[in-house]
Every structure is written in structure tokens, then in C-alpha cells.
Amino acid sequence: MILIDYNGIAIGNVVVQRLAADENLIRHMILNSIRMYRQKFHKEFGEVVIVADGAGNWRKEAYPQYKANRKKSRDESSIDWENVFRIINMVRDEIRDNFPYKVMHQYGCEADDVIAQIALETQEFGKHEPVMIVSADKDFIQLQKYDNIKQFSPMTKKYVKHDNPRLYMMEHIFRGDGGDGVPNVLSDDNVFVEGRRQSPVTKKKIEAWIESEDLQQAMGQEIYRNYLRNKKMIDLTETPSNVKSEIINNYESQDPWNNKKKVFPYLISKRCKLLLENVQEFI
Numbered sequence: 001m002i003l004i005d006y007n008g009i010a011i012g013n014v015v016v017q018r019l020a021a022d023e024n025l026i027r028h029m030i031l032n033s034i035r036m037y038r039q040k041f042h043k044e045f046g047e048v049v050i051v052a053d054g055a056g057n058w059r060k061e062a063y064p065q066y067k068a069n070r071k072k073s074r075d076e077s078s079i080d081w082e083n084v085f086r087i088i089n090m091v092r093d094e095i096r097d098n099f100p101y102k103v104m105h106q107y108g109c110e111a112d113d114v115i116a117q118i119a120l121e122t123q124e125f126g127k128h129e130p131v132m133i134v135s136a137d138k139d140f141i142q143l144q145k146y147d148n149i150k151q152f153s154p155m156t157k158k159y160v161k162h163d164n165p166r167l168y169m170m171e172h173i174f175r176g177d178g179g180d181g182v183p184n185v186l187s188d189d190n191v192f193v194e195g196r197r198q199s200p201v202t203k204k205k206i207e208a209w210i211e212s213e214d215l216q217q218a219m220g221q222e223i224y225r226n227y228l229r230n231k232k233m234i235d236l237t238e239t240p241s242n243v244k245s246e247i248i249n250n251y252e253s254q255d256p257w258n259n260k261k262k263v264f265p266y267l268i269s270k271r272c273k274l275l276l277e278n279v280q281e282f283i
């Protein structure tokens with residue numbers, strides 16, 4: 001299967017190509033990207049699955065500071081994000097209704113959770129199918145410990161690879177993720193929202209933690225508490241069990257294959273002239 005990080009490719013097109021909030025242009029760029037990745041990977045990895053971010057977020061409930069500064073950054077941007085997201089969400093629903101792809105858009109979780117859970121499900125007996133994740137998000141490196149899971153970045157146009165995915169995830173947890181508002185393990189929950197500097201995590205400390213047989217003892221109570229905070233935010237196996245079950249139930253209940261006959265009329269109705277020339281590459 002080809003798991004496409006929908007919001008990732010959509011927002012990436014808007015930002016990198018500096019697109020105006022133009023419905024037809026954004027629709028074309030999104031659909032053309034999907035066509036291109038399907039054409040590139042279909043023969044080896046099978047059919048496309050569109051995975052979008054859902055409203056609500058279990059991480060935000062567990063850690064209120066999660067992505068707390070994202071809205072501020074967008075408010076300060078020259079891009080009309082409210083209109084852009086309206087168009088992106090509209091096109092997502094159009095794909096669901098008119099293309100032969102499963103479209104995952106689940107309340108309470110991000111695309112990360114859905115992509116990870118569907119990919120991890122392939123580790124079950126008899127399901128060891130090849131998986132291509134189309135996303136620039138390096139959080140998915142941790143899934144590369146499974147030999148059937150690969151990743152391609154739409155940003156760099158290169159495969160995302162790491163020699164030691166387990167080590168990468170441990171270091172990621174220790175260092176945190178500033179882009180998502182997750183501090184390093186030496187810093188408190190509010191360091192970003194209050195605009196303070198983080199306490200630096202040295203390479204020497206990381207090596208000592210990795211080599212320790214008892215991480216809790218090596219870190220001490222407060223730092224270990226921060227480690228557990230970060231692990232919950234970063235480790236994709238930490239998704240709550242009820243959310244995991246909802247993801248798989250949603251995925252298995254979808255049967256979009258009859259939509260094949262809708263693709264051509266849809267592209268005509270939206271005046272997607274250039275895409276009509278390659279309509280077979282969608283199906």
C-alpha cells in the first residue's frame with residue numbers, strides 16, 4: 001500500500017510553491033501529486049490510501065502544550081490559512097467521494113497515528129505486504145525497523161533512510177521536537193509557551209542514558225518524568241488502544257473501488273484538463 005500524508009503534501013505545495021488560496025490551483029496540485037506518487041510506486045507497493053489529520057487530538061489532551069505555537073505562527077503568516085484549509089478539506093472529501101482510494105480522516109488523531117497503525121498492522125501474521133509512506137515527517141523513521149516499510153519525502157524527493165531506527169527514536173525522545181512544542185527531557189512543560197531557552201542536552205548525556213541498564217535510575221525522577229512525556233508524544237506505538245481500534249475498524253470498513261467510474265466525470269466537472277490527459281494513472 002501507498003500511505004500518503006495528505007495534509008503534508010497539500011500544505012507542502014502551498015508553502016513551497018507559494019500558492020494563493022485558489023481553489024482550482026490547489027486542487028490541481030494535490031491531485032497531480034497523488035497521481036505522480038501512485039504512478040511512481042503502484043507497481044511495487046499497491047494502491048493509494050489517503051491519510052489526513054482529524055479534528056481534535058489525543059496528544060493535546062495528554063499534553064496541552066503540544067503544538068501550542070502553531071496557531072501563532074500561522075496568524076503571523078501572509079498565507080490565508082483559513083481559506084487554504086477550507087480548500088484542502090474540501091478536496092479531501094472530493095477524493096473520498098470520487099476516487100477509488102480509502103480516505104482516512106479520523107476524529108481525535110493525526111495522520112501520524114493512522115499511518116503508523118495501518119503500517120504496523122502489516123506485521124500481523126499473513127499481512128506482511130510492502131508499505132510506502134509518502135511523507136517528509138521524520139517521525140516515521142522509527143517504523144523502518146520493519147523491513148517491509150519504506151518512506152519517501154515529497155520535500156527532498158528522496159527516500160528517507162536511517163541505519164538504526166531504534167537509536168534514532170531514542171535520541172528523538174531525549175531531544176524532543178521543537179516543531180511540535182515538545183521540549184527536551186531536561187526542560188519543563190512550559191519552556192516553549194513561555195519563550196524560555198531549553199536546558200541543553202549533551203551528546204555525552206544521551207550516550208550515558210542509552211547505555212544505562214536502568215534509565216529511570218540514570219535520569220532521576222524529574223528527568224524520567226519528562227522522558228515519559230516525550231515518549232508519549234513521539235513514540236507511535238503510544239497511541240491509545242481505543243484510537244488504534246477505531247483506526248483499523250474505519251480502514252477495514254471502507255470499500256471505495258466502485259468509485260473508479262467516477263474519476264473521469266469528476267475531472268471534467270472540475271475542468272482539470274491536464275489531469276484528464278492522464279486519467280488512467282489515477283485508477
